[in-house]
């Protein structure tokens with residue numbers, strides 16, 4: 001299939017065929033490391049939640065790692081990232097230090113949002129990581145605003161906005177796509193379609209479930225991508241980001257993926273069958289990509305053991321940073337909550 005033309009989604013868009021460029025060992029291992037690192041971080045977060053070290057809401061990204069890792073490879077440090085409450089993967093792939101993320105989830109003052117946001121509100125201006133939003137669809141208009149500022153100030157950069165399939169039924173999705181297309185803004189909409197919005201299956205929520213196709217009605221170029229294939233994600237985001245960067249207007253990629261764990265730690269996950277989950281696990285992005293690397297003789301057991309050991313040590317250190325972090329002093333309780341009148 002050829003690349004879709006500007007403003008046109010593929011009819012009945014099917015995920016694009018996996019890209020088959022020559023895979024270099026270093027790059028392959030970097031992608032695998034990125035995905036494994038997110039998986040192990042999430043597993044550690046789940047453990048710490050059951051120990052009540054992490055409290056509040058916790059939404060894990062297990063199963064969706066190829067989306068964050070593939071996409072972030074194709075973006076530059078100058079591009080802006082806007083994500084959802086399921087944003088640990090994006091934050092790690094963007095380079096936010098795991099210690100500052102753990103500390104944030106512990107509610108400590110050395111967290112990336114000074115312990116005030118928790119799991120759903122990671123933020124780091126220095127890395128142009130603009131949230132972390134608990135409100136479904138809440139990041140979309142913010143991304144459009146960031147892109148509008150870039151356009152008005154003549155900066156050639158992209159704002160990448162991750163959001164879930166659940167946001168597609170929100171007014172903010174429609175308003176954001178319309179304005180982005182109308183004003184030809186440099187936004188890359190990255191829809192993580194994991195087929196569920198909490199316990200609601202996409203088929204129970206949307207009359208038309210082909211999200212890439214829906215973008216067409218707004219004049220936004222779009223494509224559906226296999227979100228379990230890290231190379232396919234990377235290649236698609238590279239193409240789309242290039243188009244957006246060249247002032248060809250906004251793009252939407254529908255990244256078809258699946259979360260292996262419940263919606264959040266509080267969800268008993270009773271709305272889907274074990275068989276369905278197992279079927280999707282056969283397409284685990286880490287398993288698929290490891291097999292591909294082994295087939296190409298780019299990965300050995302030793303390589304994998306080294307990656308695992310490196311990640312485990314990094315996460316031990318992250319937890320230690322969170323444990324050692326200070327609590328915000330009680331006198332700061334109202335700081336930044338209300339702005340005092342300016343003299």
Ligand SMILES: Cc1ncc(C[n+]2csc(CCOP(=O)(O)OP(=O)(O)O)c2C)c(N)n1
Nearest residue numbers: 086134135136164165166167194196197198
């Ligand atoms: C505006 C708004 N409505 C409802 C909720 C409650 N809520 C939290 S998560 C969620 C599901 C969102 O699903 P999706 O966008 O597909 O993201 P996923 O959790 O699958 O990553 C809902 C409805 C909310 N946070 N914000």
Ligand SMILES: [Mg+2]
Nearest residue numbers: 164165196197
């Ligand atoms: Mg979803």
